[in-house]
Amino acid sequence: MAKKLKEVLDDAGISMDLQYGGESPEGLTEREIKKSPHPRVQKLKDIFMDTLSSANNEFPYWYTREYMMHDNEIPVVRRAKALRTAFSHLTPVIFPGELLVMRKASFFRGSFPMPWLSEGFYMAHEDDFYQEALKRGSASVDEHSKFGQGGGNVTKSFGKVISIAGKFGMRQEEVPALLKLAKMWAGKSVDDLGNKYEKMVPEYPVKEQIMRSIVCMFDSGFTLPQGREVINYYYPLEYGFDGIIKMATELKAEVAGKADGDGMVGMNRLYNYEAVIIALQGVQNWIANYSKEARRLEKLTTDKIQKKEYKEIADRLDWIEHNPPRTFIEALQMIETIHLAVLNEDAISGMSPGRIGQILYPYFEQDIEAGRITEDEVIELLELDRLVKTSIDCFASTGVVGGVLSGNTFNTVSIGGVDRFGQSAVNRLEYLILEAAVRNAMPQSTIALLYDEKIPEDFLMLAMDVIKSGAGYPAFMNSPIAQEFLMKQYGPEGMNLEDARAWAIGGCLETSPCAWKPLHLNGKEYFIPGGAGQPTSVGVHFISMPKVLELTLFNGVDPRTNEKVYEPHNRKLNSYDEVWDQFTKYWQKSVEVLAWTNNIQHDIWRKNNMAVINSLLKPDCLDNGHLINELGYRYNGTFNIESAGTITLVNSLAALKKLVFDDKVVTLAKLKEAIKDNFGFKDAREVNSFSLADQEKRDDSAGKWEELHFKTLQAPKYGNDDKYADEILLQWENFFCEDSSKYESLYGLKMYPCQISVSTHGAMGSATLATPDGRLSGTTFADASMSAYPGTDRNGPYALLNSATIWDHSKSQNSQLNIKIHPTAVRGIEGSRKLLDLTRAYMRKGGFHVQYNIVDSKVLKDAQLNPKNYRDLMVRVAGFTQYWVEIGKSVQDELISRTEYEGV
Amino acid sequence: MKNLIYKDTRNYSPIDVTKGVDLLTGKIVMADNTAPENYELRPKCKFCQNYKEENEFNGECEASMSDPKFFAYGDMDSVTCGMYKQIN
Numbered sequence: 001m002a003k004k005l006k007e008v009l010d011d012a013g014i015s016m017d018l019q020y021g022g023e024s025p026e027g028l029t030e031r032e033i034k035k036s037p038h039p040r041v042q043k044l045k046d047i048f049m050d051t052l053s054s055a056n057n058e059f060p061y062w063y064t065r066e067y068m069m070h071d072n073e074i075p076v077v078r079r080a081k082a083l084r085t086a087f088s089h090l091t092p093v094i095f096p097g098e099l100l101v102m103r104k105a106s107f108f109r110g111s112f113p114m115p116w117l118s119e120g121f122y123m124a125h126e127d128d129f130y131q132e133a134l135k136r137g138s139a140s141v142d143e144h145s146k147f148g149q150g151g152g153n154v155t156k157s158f159g160k161v162i163s164i165a166g167k168f169g170m171r172q173e174e175v176p177a178l179l180k181l182a183k184m185w186a187g188k189s190v191d192d193l194g195n196k197y198e199k200m201v202p203e204y205p206v207k208e209q210i211m212r213s214i215v216c217m218f219d220s221g222f223t224l225p226q227g228r229e230v231i232n233y234y235y236p237l238e239y240g241f242d243g244i245i246k247m248a249t250e251l252k253a254e255v256a257g258k259a260d261g262d263g264m265v266g267m268n269r270l271y272n273y274e275a276v277i278i279a280l281q282g283v284q285n286w287i288a289n290y291s292k293e294a295r296r297l298e299k300l301t302t303d304k305i306q307k308k309e310y311k312e313i314a315d316r317l318d319w320i321e322h323n324p325p326r327t328f329i330e331a332l333q334m335i336e337t338i339h340l341a342v343l344n345e346d347a348i349s350g351m352s353p354g355r356i357g358q359i360l361y362p363y364f365e366q367d368i369e370a371g372r373i374t375e376d377e378v379i380e381l382l383e384l385d386r387l388v389k390t391s392i393d394c395f396a397s398t399g400v401v402g403g404v405l406s407g408n409t410f411n412t413v414s415i416g417g418v419d420r421f422g423q424s425a426v427n428r429l430e431y432l433i434l435e436a437a438v439r440n441a442m443p444q445s446t447i448a449l450l451y452d453e454k455i456p457e458d459f460l461m462l463a464m465d466v467i468k469s470g471a472g473y474p475a476f477m478n479s480p481i482a483q484e485f486l487m488k489q490y491g492p493e494g495m496n497l498e499d500a501r502a503w504a505i506g507g508c509l510e511t512s513p514c515a516w517k518p519l520h521l522n523g524k525e526y527f528i529p530g531g532a533g534q535p536t537s538v539g540v541h542f543i544s545m546p547k548v549l550e551l552t553l554f555n556g557v558d559p560r561t562n563e564k565v566y567e568p569h570n571r572k573l574n575s576y577d578e579v580w581d582q583f584t585k586y587w588q589k590s591v592e593v594l595a596w597t598n599n600i601q602h603d604i605w606r607k608n609n610m611a612v613i614n615s616l617l618k619p620d621c622l623d624n625g626h627l628i629n630e631l632g633y634r635y636n637g638t639f640n641i642e643s644a645g646t647i648t649l650v651n652s653l654a655a656l657k658k659l660v661f662d663d664k665v666v667t668l669a670k671l672k673e674a675i676k677d678n679f680g681f682k683d684a685r686e687v688n689s690f691s692l693a694d695q696e697k698r699d700d701s702a703g704k705w706e707e708l709h710f711k712t713l714q715a716p717k718y719g720n721d722d723k724y725a726d727e728i729l730l731q732w733e734n735f736f737c738e739d740s741s742k743y744e745s746l747y748g749l750k751m752y753p754c755q756i757s758v759s760t761h762g763a764m765g766s767a768t769l770a771t772p773d774g775r776l777s778g779t780t781f782a783d784a785s786m787s788a789y790p791g792t793d794r795n796g797p798y799a800l801l802n803s804a805t806i807w808d809h810s811k812s813q814n815s816q817l818n819i820k821i822h823p824t825a826v827r828g829i830e831g832s833r834k835l836l837d838l839t840r841a842y843m844r845k846g847g848f849h850v851q852y853n854i855v856d857s858k859v860l861k862d863a864q865l866n867p868k869n870y871r872d873l874m875v876r877v878a879g880f881t882q883y884w885v886e887i888g889k890s891v892q893d894e895l896i897s898r899t900e901y902e903g904v
Numbered sequence: 905m906k907n908l909i910y911k912d913t914r915n916y917s918p919i920d921v922t923k924g925v926d927l928l929t930g931k932i933v934m935a936d937n938t939a940p941e942n943y944e945l946r947p948k949c950k951f952c953q954n955y956k957e958e959n960e961f962n963g964e965c966e967a968s969m970s971d972p973k974f975f976a977y978g979d980m981d982s983v984t985c986g987m988y989k990q991i992n
Contacts, residue, residue, distance in 0.1 A: 047919060051920050052920040052921060053920075057980070058980060058981060061976075061977075065968065065970075068970065068974075069969065069970055089985060090984065091983045091984055092983075092984075093917050093918060095919075095925055096925065096930055106918060107918050107920050107921070108918075108919040109919075110920075152920075154921075160921075160936065169920065169921040170921065171921050171979065172961075173961050173978065174961075174977065174979060176962050177961065177962060177975070177977035177980070180962065289983075296914075300927055300928070
């Protein structure tokens with residue numbers, strides 16, 4: 001049997017010890033904190049755990065049918081009409097025991113395709129899908145109803161269910177309709193039109209090569225045109241839907257026929273207000289249909305309690321269809337409805353509710369004071385909210401949903417932070433949000449704690465308990481650092497300190513601009529925070545830094561495919577500085593061409609597919625009459641440049657510098673030869689493991705590269721407070737943060753860096769050869785942007801924190817550090833205190849984000865072998881929490897192999 | 905109507921593409937299993953007078969305002985469709 005790298009190194013007396021600070025106890029160690037949800041929630045959760053991701057055509061059918069009737073209409077009105085018809089026809093589904101109702105589609109965990117964004121995916125598979133749909137039908141659904149290792153993922157077709165994108169199940173009866181709808185959008189979708197025009201960019205061939213070689217992970221213009229932002233619930237909460245329609249109607253009369261000094265888009269305000277009214281009518285119809293369904297069920301059921309609950313649901317829906325909410329439960333139902341409405345308007349991942357504890361506090365405070373609700377009832381509702389959010393799926397292609405997102409939808413809730421005056425914003429409801437999150441531990445909503453020195457100690461200690469439950473949340477985000485970033489990026493658009501303090505996380509950890517608005521409830525005024533910026537899912541996403549280095553070393557040619565990606569540089573690369581210089585040139589070429597082509601895609605999106613519902617929610621669209629596409633939002637400079645593989649690049653540059661240029665123990669030519677030969681190992685896909693330690697030697701390698709490979713592995717590594725490697729990180733960050741502002745979004749505003757990996761470190765690693773740091777071909781890159789490469793951080797957690805904070809994190813939208821700790825290392829109150837001290841130390845050093853996986857690596861290994869026993873096991877990946885069974889193997893392998901801290 | 909399968913009845917709330925809740929018993933049932941006889945028909949295009957079937961799964965909606973008539977698919981819910989007319 002072929003030897004694994006771990007065994008090869010053991011033979012050589014080199015340990016690949018992935019534990020630091022002691023040894024973990026034998027056997028599997030459970031997490032310390034475990035709680036259960038309310039029985040009602042548990043019952044619904046049990047359903048969720050056995051639910052498949054399901055898709056149907058109802059929304060796209062009605063959208064397309066209406067849209068195609070109005071080819072002479074103003075684009076924004078045409079879109080609003082299509083949205084109204086689609087929302088009005090969504091079939092309501094309500095499940096017994098629910099208190100918060102409404103779903104994306106007519107399933108417990110439903111979604112649907114949007115062929116107006118991209119239809120090519122279905123068209124390319126037309127024959128396969130169609131034939132499969134017709135052929136199947138004899139097999140029994142019952143026989144396969146337990147199908148689907150991987151939680152709710154429908155990874156393969158079975159019975160009358162067709163797997164789409166390796167994730168969603170669609171009934172075979174619907175597949176021909178999907179193909180018919182897709183055909184109707186051929187040549188008209190954002191994808192097709194965008195591609196038609198992006199080809200006019202002279203450098204377009206480079207872009208195509210970049211995509212083919214997986215230097216870049218995806219086009220943001222038609223995959224997920226919105227998201228990674230903070231929604232704003234203010235206007236419906238303050239005015240109700242009728243109030244907004246009244247406002248838009250009055251404003252329509254005010255602006256009709258008037259440019260008001262704006263000869264470009266001043267006249268558009270009339271059409272925009274008209275579109276707002278039409279789209280909201282659709283949302284109202286949708287709510288009304290749910291109310292009718294609740295009343296139908298009220299009549300149908302014989303259970304008295306259930307009957308009463310259906311009636312109350314219907315009454316609540318009838319009220320919020322027109323009016324601002326009066327109570328906590330009405331407000332929660334309303335924001336749930338708005339949230340789903342926005343998610344149905346566009347393909348969105350990362351529509352974050354923001355600081356809902358502060359948004360809902362007025363209702364909570366007054367209901368508690370009046371005795372209308374108890375804290376226990378609030379917790380139950382918050383537990384139900386987690387179920388609703390976790391049931392949200394985002395329908396997109398395999399590469400996007402699987403390769404980038406791991407199926408996650410990033411409905412992140414933020415807690416903490418400061419108020420308008422800089423004082424702690426923590427309130428009693430946020431304690432209950434944490435309590436609900438530990439009782440009903442589910443991936444959504446992931447929680448971001450906006451850390452400030454003024455946050456109460458007992459709140460932070462409660463957060464530690466939640467972390468120790470193994471939920472992977474809350475993550476800690478540095479509020480002052482975020483505010484510094486926001487002031488720098490959005491200062492030119494008028495951001496002041498007060499607005500900067502309103503910030504929240506959009507997506508997994510994207511610092512997003514927000515604003516305060518005055519909410520009035522029973523004569524009392526409260527200032528609530530909410531999103532005020534465009535999506536940050538837009539721009540250049542994601543560029544593989546190790547791949548760009550690989551192309552630098554191989555003169556612009558991808559050695560994996562032998563295709564030319566960049567023009568050959570023909571440089572000798574005789575010094576580290578020359579390597580660095582060429583690397584930055586290829587990086588800049590990538591960003592430049594991707595920014596231009598993505599700008600075109602987004603421009604097509606804004607012309608035909610603009611957000612109407614999301615726009616009307618965001619300050620200051622209703623006031624100024626302009627939607628997202630006309631810079632109606634208060635903050636519009638949100639386009640960013642996302643990197644992936646930071647630490648793999650840093651370690652690779654450190655190894656090159658040390659071995660080739662400083663110590664001269666190997667020539668660059670020899671090192672490149674070793675890289676091409678994968679240091680004598682098999683490719684990770686052949687081994688079917690994506691962690692370095694598990695890689696197997698090829699039989700024909702005969703130890704040719706063994707010595708060199710050892711040296712690359714022992715070269716300086718990031719995460720050890722070793723300046724040799726850390727200064728390369730500093731060099732990169734200084735370059736990246738300044739360079740990003742040189743690129744311009746279609747809105748004419750400068751871009752900025754975003755440093756998250758999501759799941760791209762798995763997919764991108766898979767397309768990259770061995771790297772000079774000793775990482776082998778096809779294996780996963782280091783997670784996130786500040787996490788150490790597995791097994792290379794050998795000087796303890798504080799050394800890792802020092803390495804990570806060698807640069808100024810406020811120059812970037814974010815950074816990302818994940819640490820894996822064995823449960824015994826943080827056991828008890830003392831353990832919580834140590835964990836808080838570690839976190840606080842990082843925040844005080846200026847680190848932006850840290851989060852922990854409190855888990856025994858042996859449990860993860862067991863879960864990989866026996867997934868059926870671990871349906872509810874959750875882990876932290878990059879910036880999000882996800883069910884272990886729903887993430888890909890490459891990312892699982894990386895998680896298992898991360899250094900496990902046995903003490904902190 | 906006899907021998908309806910669950911997913912063609914209004915007494916069924918779909919959890920996913922394979923199963924749902926029987927709203928009268930509260931039990932989880934398979935979508936393609938036969939429902940009890942007295943269960944109410946679920947409005948769907950295939951049960952509508954305006955639906956003109958063209959092939960196994962797809963057809964045309966005679967009530968559509970477009971020219972030519974817009975397509976429809978038989979299994980689509982018509983619970984919210986104002987033009988639904990149940991076949992006799």
